[in-house]
Amino acid sequence: MSDFQEQKEVLTTGEVAKICNVAARTVSKWFDKGDIEGYRIPGSKDRRIPKSSLIKFMKQHGIPLDGLMTGTTRVLVVESDVATRDTLLKVLGDNTGYELRGCENTFVAGIECERFAPHVVLLDTSLPGGAEIVQAMQANDDRTTDFIAVCGRTADPRNETYLRKGYAGCIRKPFTVRQVIDAIEDCTSIIN
Structure with a gap:
């Protein structure tokens, strides 16, 4: 991850998908089912997921946290x-x-x-x-x-x-x- 991404506190579904090594649509499903906490951008369908919610979700589901540090393309x-x-x-x-x-x-x-x-x-x-x-x-x-x-x-x-x-x-x-x-x-x- 770039220094900018490491310091970001809110992530897009695409960024979360890279970190968790899943498709962006999978992250959207997690969000829509309430499995991962976040919010929608007002007036848009875009979703945002706080880094703290992502970490909590990853721990609950046994997803290795090393993806947070190796979210490079x-x-x-x-x-x-x-x-x-x-x-x-x-x-x-x-x-x-x-x-x-x-x-x-x-x-x-x-x-x-x-x-x-x-x-x-x-x-x-x-x-x-x-x-x-x-x-x-x-x-x-x-x-x-x-x-x-x-x-x-x-x-x-x-x-x-x-x-x-x-x-x-x-x-x-x-x-x-x-x-x-x-x-x-x-x-x-x-x-x-």
Whole structure:
């Protein structure tokens, strides 16, 4: 977490979801059922949860409190080209506070999705099994992972093909660091 987030006393459902490693809609259900205390922003549907209520909830339900300290965005880079993968990991590591991991195929990506529980997966669309891993992760209601398609120059310029397949976004090679960071930020900026 950034210094700013560590000092925040009130959190969004998206921030609570990252801390507890669940989907934002799961946090909304907890809130709506009264399982976790908070309030709605007047004139809005947005929910806010005081940090003290979150800690109480986590203790009651046996959720490890270490998530409060490690609420950083976790990104998994799945790229078959070693140079591209290593460059992405280095550049993202140098320019963000993300927790990063990388792998070269969708089999290892499936294992890493279970172990690492990434918030965002940058997935090379040329790899076999990509569509299946996206579908499998989407079938899990409690999973918070968004997928960003990393595709070649000949891909659908409007991204519609990938959005229909369940990807949250698409970046086309060659891409800039800013494009990658913006795509990740778009996935993680859920505020409800």
